[in-house]
Amino acid sequence: MKKTESLVVLALLLALLLLECGARMFETSLSKDVAHIRSLPAEAARLRQAPAGTLKVLILGNSLARCGLDRALLARGLEAASRRPVAVSVMHPDGSRVEEWRHGYRRYFDQTGSQPDLVLLCTGRLHLEDGLRDLDSVAAFYTSWADLPAFVRSEGLGFGDTCQAAAARASALFAHRRRVQPLVFYNFMPGYEQTVNLVQKTRNASAPTTRASPSCSNLASLATTIGASGGTLLILPVPLPESYELPALVKQTAVNAGARVLHASPALPPSRFPDGYHLDEEGARIWTQALLDSPEWKAALAGMAAK
Amino acid sequence: MWFNSFEFWIFFALVALGCRLMRHAGQNRWLLLASYFFYGCYDWRFLSLILFCTWVNFIAGRRIHEAACPQARRRWLTAGVTLSLAVLGVFKYLGFFTREASRLLMWAGLADHRWALEVLLPAGISFFTFQALSYTMDIYRAETKPCRSFSDFALYISFFPQLVAGPIERSSHLLPQVEQPRPKCDEARFRKGFYLVLSGLFLKVVIADNMAWLAGHVFAASPSSLAGPEVLLGVYAFAFQIYGDFAGYSAIACGTACWLGFDLMTNFRRPYFALDPRDFWQRWHISLSTWLRDYLYIPLGGNRGGGWGTARNLMLTMLLGGLWHGAAWTFIVWGGIHGLWLGLHRVWLRVKKPVVTAEARPSAPWWLAGAKWFVTFHLVCLTWLAFRADSLRHALALLGALGGKWEVTDFTLTCAGMTFFFLLPWLAYEFWLERRKDDEALLKSAWWWRAGLYVYLVLMMICFPPPAPAEFIYFRF
Numbered sequence: 001m002k003k004t005e006s007l008v009v010l011a012l013l014l015a016l017l018l019l020e021c022g023a024r025m026f027e028t029s030l031s032k033d034v035a036h037i038r039s040l041p042a043e044a045a046r047l048r049q050a051p052a053g054t055l056k057v058l059i060l061g062n063s064l065a066r067c068g069l070d071r072a073l074l075a076r077g078l079e080a081a082s083r084r085p086v087a088v089s090v091m092h093p094d095g096s097r098v099e100e101w102r103h104g105y106r107r108y109f110d111q112t113g114s115q116p117d118l119v120l121l122c123t124g125r126l127h128l129e130d131g132l133r134d135l136d137s138v139a140a141f142y143t144s145w146a147d148l149p150a151f152v153r154s155e156g157l158g159f160g161d162t163c164q165a166a167a168a169r170a171s172a173l174f175a176h177r178r179r180v181q182p183l184v185f186y187n188f189m190p191g192y193e194q195t196v197n198l199v200q201k202t203r204n205a206s207a208p209t210t211r212a213s214p215s216c217s218n219l220a221s222l223a224t225t226i227g228a229s230g231g232t233l234l235i236l237p238v239p240l241p242e243s244y245e246l247p248a249l250v251k252q253t254a255v256n257a258g259a260r261v262l263h264a265s266p267a268l269p270p271s272r273f274p275d276g277y278h279l280d281e282e283g284a285r286i287w288t289q290a291l292l293d294s295p296e297w298k299a300a301l302a303g304m305a306a307k
Numbered sequence: 308m309w310f311n312s313f314e315f316w317i318f319f320a321l322v323a324l325g326c327r328l329m330r331h332a333g334q335n336r337w338l339l340l341a342s343y344f345f346y347g348c349y350d351w352r353f354l355s356l357i358l359f360c361t362w363v364n365f366i367a368g369r370r371i372h373e374a375a376c377p378q379a380r381r382r383w384l385t386a387g388v389t390l391s392l393a394v395l396g397v398f399k400y401l402g403f404f405t406r407e408a409s410r411l412l413m414w415a416g417l418a419d420h421r422w423a424l425e426v427l428l429p430a431g432i433s434f435f436t437f438q439a440l441s442y443t444m445d446i447y448r449a450e451t452k453p454c455r456s457f458s459d460f461a462l463y464i465s466f467f468p469q470l471v472a473g474p475i476e477r478s479s480h481l482l483p484q485v486e487q488p489r490p491k492c493d494e495a496r497f498r499k500g501f502y503l504v505l506s507g508l509f510l511k512v513v514i515a516d517n518m519a520w521l522a523g524h525v526f527a528a529s530p531s532s533l534a535g536p537e538v539l540l541g542v543y544a545f546a547f548q549i550y551g552d553f554a555g556y557s558a559i560a561c562g563t564a565c566w567l568g569f570d571l572m573t574n575f576r577r578p579y580f581a582l583d584p585r586d587f588w589q590r591w592h593i594s595l596s597t598w599l600r601d602y603l604y605i606p607l608g609g610n611r612g613g614g615w616g617t618a619r620n621l622m623l624t625m626l627l628g629g630l631w632h633g634a635a636w637t638f639i640v641w642g643g644i645h646g647l648w649l650g651l652h653r654v655w656l657r658v659k660k661p662v663v664t665a666e667a668r669p670s671a672p673w674w675l676a677g678a679k680w681f682v683t684f685h686l687v688c689l690t691w692l693a694f695r696a697d698s699l700r701h702a703l704a705l706l707g708a709l710g711g712k713w714e715v716t717d718f719t720l721t722c723a724g725m726t727f728f729f730l731l732p733w734l735a736y737e738f739w740l741e742r743r744k745d746d747e748a749l750l751k752s753a754w755w756w757r758a759g760l761y762v763y764l765v766l767m768m769i770c771f772p773p774p775a776p777a778e779f780i781y782f783r784f
Contacts, residue, residue, distance in 0.1 A: 005501065011761075015765075015766075159314055163313035163317070192721050194718075195718050198524065199523075202527050203523070206527040
């Protein structure tokens with residue numbers, strides 16, 4: 001047998017290197033979501049470079065925030081209420097939740113001196129409870145190398161998870177690996193989306209994901225970081241087809257950390273949720289207007305002005 | 308510490324580095340320490356159990372060898388086997404038998420509620436117990452000599468690559484490799500190990516875990532809500548889940564052991580290309596099927612007792628083989644179906660023509676081979692349905708659903724699509740190996756073929772991880 005295994009290993013490493021380069025070069029053109037995440041430094045710079053006296057607003061959330069808030073209407077409403085020019089930045093990566101928001105806010109806004117005056121945190125029912133689901137994503141996109149030890153400590157990661165986080169931080173190919181399968185299957189596999197929903201429903205029914213002791217340490221940390229720089233945090237539960245209440249622990253944590261929870265629930269027919277989950281444009285306009293008109297909103301803005 | 312985890316590979320790198328730096332005696336102590344650490348990572352409390360099993364069989368082996376008369380030899384054999392099986396019985400089967408006994412008492416009106424004595428199941432207990440028993444029985448049969456060093460014997464029982472899910476090694480094969488200096492990891496060993504590790508990881512991470520996602524739905528959903536094709540594809544998915552999971556584990560075990568200088572036995576040889584039940588059991592979990600053959604089927608009489616005797620021995624062997632997998636009626640029924648099938652197949656062969664060796668048998672025309680493969684594969688799948696179902700009632704309900712409404716649903720389309728996407732390239736590769744009749748055909752081909760396959764395997768592992776990772780199934784056995 002010829003000694004050729006070094007060539008095999010070399011070819012494998014070369015292929016991986018090429019793919020790593022490809023992942024880094026084309027990640028933003030292949031995924032709108034990654035393009036948004038990569039634009040976060042620019043979003044932060046917009047707040048940092050806003051002229052003095054500007055009301056700096058950050059919309060934080062996921063696709064619920066992206067589809068649920070009418071940004072133009074919100075900016076006009078805020079300008080009218082505060083009588084100040086308004087700069088709005090957004091951070092709403094798809095599928096993100098409180099872990100991403102906490103670490104992302106810290107990395108892109110707090111550590112760069114781009115602290116907003118007002119943070120509008122748009123959430124669904126369970127997005128604010130702890131429960132790290134996407135370790136790779138947080139490590140790769142919302143944590144710097146310098147922050148990695150703090151991230152590992154705060155999440156209580158074990159040795160294997162720490163290695164995984166480091167691998168995701170180091171390699172774009174590794175960090176993006178969970179995006180490929182949905183990208184391929186959602187586009188080319190017949191019935192995949194419906195199957196995902198069906199399988200998830202079956203899994204939930206057969207093994208309900210109830211945790212013994214839910215916690216909200218990420219929310220508390222986020223609120224503390226925002227509050228430390230003089231910002232105001234407003235938590236906005238986004239309307240869903242079925243009405244819901246935030247968990248009591250979330251509300252309690254928000255109150256303890258000096259944040260406010262604003263419930264504005266206008267009557268929205270199911271037709272305003274064309275995909276069964278997100279608001280359409282008209283729905284977003286209705287909800288944003290309802291927020292601007294709510295006495296709680298006005299009270300919150302008044303409280304912020306008094307600060 | 309799963310084989311597909313970062314922890315394992317860092318652990319393995321340290322172990323391999325240590326072995327590289329040490330001489331033979333030091334290597335053995337280092338590997339023993341590593342093996343106990345590896346097992347302790349699952350549950351350190353059960354280290355005492357593995358130590359007890361090691362001690363019992365070490366002593367029994369020595370005493371059998373030293374005994375002057377056959378009665379004494381038999382006594383020590385009985386003691387060793389009974390103690391080892393008692394431990395296995397308590398930890399694996401006590402819950403099942405007490406539960407069934409209480410059910411019987413309730414039926415007889417002697418108890419008013421069901422109860423069971425449940426004990427935590429130690430990882431891999433069936434594997435290391437059978438490996439230890441093979442040593443004691445081999446010494447009794449004078450097929451192997453007793454191990455002189457307790458630490459060498461402890462390493463034979465606890466060697467970490469195959470400790471918790473096999474292959475179940477024989478003392479005549481593994482023990483000499485423990486006792487004598489082993490070859491270093493040269494080019495040929497690295498090549499073979501690399502191939503086994505990459506293919507094993509692919510089978511586990513890509514095939515088994517993605518199929519688990521599909522099969523999990525079918526076996527968790529209410530059977531009445533499932534259409535016939537959904538059940539059929541779900542059973543196919545489980546068939547490849549269990550294959551990928553177990554064959555993957557075995558391949559990684561063989562690969563890592565190969566890098567450490569050990570040669571473990573091949574545990575799987577493309578089982579879904581089998582053409583009859585006997586062929587299937589010569590390809591599936593070979594280390595268990597040969598263990599059952601050598602230590603159970605043949606001592607029972609094998610095929611020496613005529614047609615009925617052979618059928619009875621086959622049935623008993625397969626029933627106990629089913630029970631080996633777990634303490635549940637579904638496993639027993641699974642074994643029973645296989646026993647029945649093997650028995651019927653043997654009868655059919657006798658009726659049809661005298662038994663001839665595989666070499667002397669003329670090769671069947673392609674259509675006949677295809678028909679045999681089709682029937683064999685689907686009968687194997689049928690047994691998997693019983694194996695995976697939560698209960699016999701559940702298995703029957705799924706069978707009922709299989710014969711129910713036949714409509715194409717979204718799940719059917721996705722399941723069929725994913726099955727083809729993940730399995731077709733690998734099965735094509737296995738088909739090529741099957742045609743070459745050589746497990747290591749790829750290692751003998753040009754380097755770019757290997758490079759191409761490895762790039763494919765690694766890319767699939769990176770880009771197509773399962774929606775939800777699943778643990779190795781056979782850790783529970």
